[in-house]
Amino acid sequence: MPVHWQERLAELPDVLRSRSKPRTVILLGDLAIGGDEFVTIAGPCSVETKVQLLSTADRVSRAGARVLRGGAFKPRSSPYSFQGLGAEGLKLLALARERTGLAIVTEVMSECDVSLVAEYADILQIGSRNMENSTLLAAAACAGKPILLKRGMVATVTDLLRAAQCIVSYGNPNVMLCERGIRTFDTTTRNTFDAAAIAILKQVTHLPVICDPSHACGNRDLVPALARIGVSAGADGMIVEVHPAPEQAWSDGEQSLGFDGFESMVADLRPWIELNRSLRSKQSKAEQVEAMQ
Numbered sequence: 001m002p003v004h005w006q007e008r009l010a011e012l013p014d015v016l017r018s019r020s021k022p023r024t025v026i027l028l029g030d031l032a033i034g035g036d037e038f039v040t041i042a043g044p045c046s047v048e049t050k051v052q053l054l055s056t057a058d059r060v061s062r063a064g065a066r067v068l069r070g071g072a073f074k075p076r077s078s079p080y081s082f083q084g085l086g087a088e089g090l091k092l093l094a095l096a097r098e099r100t101g102l103a104i105v106t107e108v109m110s111e112c113d114v115s116l117v118a119e120y121a122d123i124l125q126i127g128s129r130n131m132e133n134s135t136l137l138a139a140a141a142c143a144g145k146p147i148l149l150k151r152g153m154v155a156t157v158t159d160l161l162r163a164a165q166c167i168v169s170y171g172n173p174n175v176m177l178c179e180r181g182i183r184t185f186d187t188t189t190r191n192t193f194d195a196a197a198i199a200i201l202k203q204v205t206h207l208p209v210i211c212d213p214s215h216a217c218g219n220r221d222l223v224p225a226l227a228r229i230g231v232s233a234g235a236d237g238m239i240v241e242v243h244p245a246p247e248q249a250w251s252d253g254e255q256s257l258g259f260d261g262f263e264s265m266v267a268d269l270r271p272w273i274e275l276n277r278s279l280r281s282k283q284s285k286a287e288q289v290e291a292m293q
């Protein structure tokens with residue numbers, strides 16, 4: 001790791017990458033996140049209906065996704081927008097897991113809901129708007145489930161690592177960091193995808209890094225390009241919004257891929273994933289040689 005980063009991040013010892021701790025691999029059944037496999041997480045922004053969720057779970061699973069996403073508790077900008085199905089949505093996610101074997105990730109927005117969400121989810125998502133909610137971080141950390149921590153939309157990379165340090169310091173080492181775009185002056189896209197954040201995180205932390213090309217751009221036509229960039233920057237996986245009929249989605253339809261779009265994106269990404277895998281193994285061999293000298 002570059003020395004100046006080591007100095008800047010000295011207050012975050014538990015998340016820093018070192019020779020003795022080059023990476024954290026999060027194990028979920030036969031799935032390893034942060035290992036050699038690029039992990040695809042896919043599903044709708046919100047859980048809406050049984051048919052919507054199960055049909056999406058079937059299709060993304062067949063296309064190679066390993067984790068199903070879907071919000072049951074939704075952070076919405078307007079109080080008049082759909083706020084999520086709550087407990088009913090969690091039950092549908094559990095049904096989809098039973099049917100497909102996919103692991104489940106879903107957002108928890110309040111410390112009051114942590115135990116309920118943890119009953120159903122395999123991974124707890126902490127959303128962008130809650131990255132610095134330390135009460136929620138503490139409660140989620142203590143639930144004993146891996147955590148997908150999304151970067152706050154106005155958070156620096158150091159802020160993200162600080163939030164991860166909080167979770168690890170509460171006794172939960174299984175944290176994945178998610179780059180989902182940040183707010184900048186440019187409103188052409190919903191957010192600005194910070195590819196450099198992925199590259200630097202891969203250098204400075206041992207925690208797995210996941211890219212979210214959907215929220216980063218807010219436009220389905222741009223999602224495949226951003227996914228390629230995420231893979232090339234070294235991400236360990238991606239989280240993508242997929243919906244059976246994106247134009248009718250109850251939230252984030254503009255950025256959701258349809259089934260065909262998702263399938264072709266996954267197929268097109270394969271050579272990029274392979275290339276990144278071989279670069280990574282070259283790099284880790286070089287590090288081993290350096291460590292022996």
Ligand code: PEP
Binds near residue numbers: 129
């Ligand atoms: C989501 O994943 O649907 C979501 C609300 O994400 P974010 O917290 O990144 O906005």
Ligand code: MN
Binds near residue numbers: 252
């Ligand atoms: Mn969404």
